[in-house]
Amino acid sequence: MSYPPVTLKRRKPNVWWRSVVIGLIALVINLPLVNALITSLKTDAAIGLSPFSFDGGLTLEHFTAILGGSGYNFLGFLANSAQISLGSVALIMVIAVPASYAIVRLGFGGSWLLQIITSLRLVPAMFFAIPFFLIFSSLGAYDTIVGLVLANAFINLPLALLIICGTLRELPVEIEEASTIDGAGPFRSLFSIVLPLLAPGLVAVGILVFVFSWSDYLFAVILSASNAVPVTVGAAFFVTSAGIAWGNLAAVTVVSVIIPLSFAFFAQRYLVRGLSAGAIK
């Protein structure tokens, strides 16, 4: 019930200008990252002298520093970030998929439930920092991966519900009705009919939740101390009272982007298709 996205096969002689223009836009948009990449390969002396100085040539010292040389366990931080992000995606799927079905197809909670949850996103995150800290301390989830998974699921739940509800609403109801006539209950319709159709949308949600969990800083600062420190908080170790270690921070930025980027690159097509609820015609 869906066509692949329409592509125009007729090559125009002037297609190259598009690549050039978009390439330039991409370069401008990514200037901070390009700069981080250049900085991460320069010596401290060159970084401090001028943006165009390459004193001491290119160096990998900042990468070796963050991958063990600095006394910080960055691989551990990366692993924590990966676990937190994957955990949040999994938890959100478990919560949001059945709930969306109940909201959209079974009329659960009218529109108020979704409104309340969406409203959570309007409250500045600091409002929740201390109560979360209290809950997690009493549950023994302070400074654990589980605690941060819960926190990130909380942050991203409104978004995930909105997207999944929106996608679900776009699915034609007729197939489910047909299966209901065949005697299938809501559970079977959900798992055998709706879920496969929702898949692209779920992949898109998964990518976004992964990326936003990976980026979280505020909750991580409050809720982690030594065991569950993710990359965003680990990076702050290079902002010290004796100055900012620009080279190391730039290297952290470059390394921290690699994982979500590869994630998005492989799933790019599904990201776009999933966000385009109109994969169904």
Place this chain on the structure above:
Amino acid sequence: MTAPSSLTTRPTIEGRKGSRRRRPANRGPARWILSAPLLVFLALFVAFPIVYGVQSALTSKTLLDPTPTWVGLGNFGAVLTDAGFWHSALFTLLYTVVVTGFELAFGFGLALLFDKDFPGKKFLLSAVILPIMIAPALMGIMFRLLLNSNIGLLPGFLHSIGVDVPLLGAGTVVPMLMGLDVLQWTPFTFLLFHAALQSVPGELHEAAQLDRANYPRFVVSILIPLMVPTIFIAGFLRAIDAFRTFDTINVLTSGGPGDNTTTLSIYIYKILSAGNFGTASAAALIVALIMLPLVPVVVRRITRGAV
């Protein structure tokens, strides 16, 4: 932090989805069973923080005076009568409107550019959405490096071509911050528009192709009306996040000079850092209340169908 959407409702020429506007069947226990995980989660991790936060907003709890005394709406009054609050509310509102507008326009324009085949499309798509992958906290620090007049690439480059603009100078810092937000989040709106454009029926494009002179008219009279729901959703998602902007600006300016770049989130953070928990909670609730009227409009659109 932000959010996107497959809320890009599928545009149809009629713009209505007759078949989907049925009354949902009410199927007893299934509704509760399917919602159970959500309800449990809300009960455990949302109800308490909200109750706690509202309660602390109604008490005078500070670090110096930790025994909470009931002050009713006193904290709300204190926030609402503080000139600093209104100043940052106005700045935040202006910031939100400006960046959301630009991000919608640029994102849409970029999506139109992507709406054809061209060499390197897949790679460039990844390149364009790359900024979404960078944590705002790290982004702030990378901006600080990029824009530093002594060791930053951008001032260095501008200086070498004879342009000496103080990028973060007292006179330019506000538009600069807005520009950085646009740089950081246009990829996000672009992604939503790009996805939505995928679902525009091919025959429409074919028709537009035949008559290239009329492409602008095709965009204005056909494409934009089809994109209205997406514009709406993307605008909503950007606006609520722009309104709570914190990380990047806090790292770059701490809200200064004076309180010229103090967003509401920075305003709250400073109150919280000083240990004034009650006032901070009250201010956070006020921020949420300001944005609240947007919610039903958007949610109804999603749960009931296109307007």
Place this chain on the structure above:
Amino acid sequence: MTRKSLPRHATVASIAIVAVGIALSGCGASGSSSTNANGVTNLKMIMEPGPEADSMSKLVDAFNSGQGAKDKIHVEIDQLSRTDTFAKEAALMSTQSSDYDIYRTTSYLVAQHAPYLEPLTLNGDNYFKAPVESLQVDGKQYGIPLDPSVHLLYYRTDLIDQMLKDAPTYEKISQDVLGKKLEPKSPDQWTWDDYIASAAYFTKKYNPNSPTPYGTQLQAKNLLYNAMVWDDVLWGLGGNWLNSAGQPDLTSTAAQNAVNVYRTVYTKGLTAADSDQAEFPETEAALGSGNAAFAVQWNAGYAQLNDASKSPKTAGKIGIAPVPGGKTHVHALSLGVNKYGKHTSQAQEFIKYLDDPATMGSYVGDGGIASMPKALSTKTDPNTAALNKALSGGSFSEPALPKAFDVYTALANDLSAAWVGQGDVSSALAKANADVAKLAGK
């Protein structure tokens, strides 16, 4: 109607990603239990990353393998982010958490932290007066003074030598910028007027032959630490937060003049335009890149500027002088014992271990700084000598108001626009004065 399911390689990719995640979990940081294994008490303490934490780690290791092993105490450091350590501590304290036994505190926070800390007994005679007194609240000691922070004037000796030989140009420029003729002087004799005139001399706009584009670098970002730097100007010009009667005194002529020092430097372009967003690292960058000839900077800035592998342009050419006006803010980083901790007596024991010139001597040897004259005397580099001098005289600590932290924050908030030429000086100072009045009480 066809079904659109995920193509196979997407499934493979998802599985691969999950697998990578699980594989990575293998190298996650291993947890440490704070339970008492075989009768050893684990003490947890908070510090922020940097040389002081590096040095403290070595000290803690020595303690754990020495006296700690004897007394069955094992100390661990949790490093929290530098910017958010105090916000997080506020959360911990407000919930009367017992997660940490030893908190990070400072001169400017100790009054706020005092309700959550146990009083300490220290050998006060071992310390410089200003740091030890700055950690007292109502006559009780709540923090042990560790690394002191003061401000010093760092200047390029090679450039200043040049300036001293160029009196004619200097006189002309000072006449242009300040409206009075000044002689070039050595930085240790500067008043704030000399500072401004010398900054103009090293600014290309006024002196096309200047070796640097700008004379100096202000730290004018809206940040409480920058208010501490500006306080030097206020005190040096004879001003103060409160007058002798304890009333807020920020509408004084001295305060007007102090704001105008910053305002003149910024609006005349003697500092880079983006110094309105500058703090410690930006000042290091301005000096290290050779774009500024001198600046008032925290004493922690010297090491990087004098290190050839980090600042090849300035290493070996950094002269040190007291801040113009001869007054520098001083505060001490510190540790305090959590009143709500589970192991207060063991924590007190660790503090006792630190309260000892020999311990502090090795702390200094590992790169920390001590608030003890005896421990500092083990180092003889010029920066330590200058620090020693500042701590022995010429330093001041602001009144230990319970809300000192808020006062600094308010000063930065109220004055940072006026520093860079926005709004007018008297209304900014009036606002600051009103805020100090509000915050000076409990």
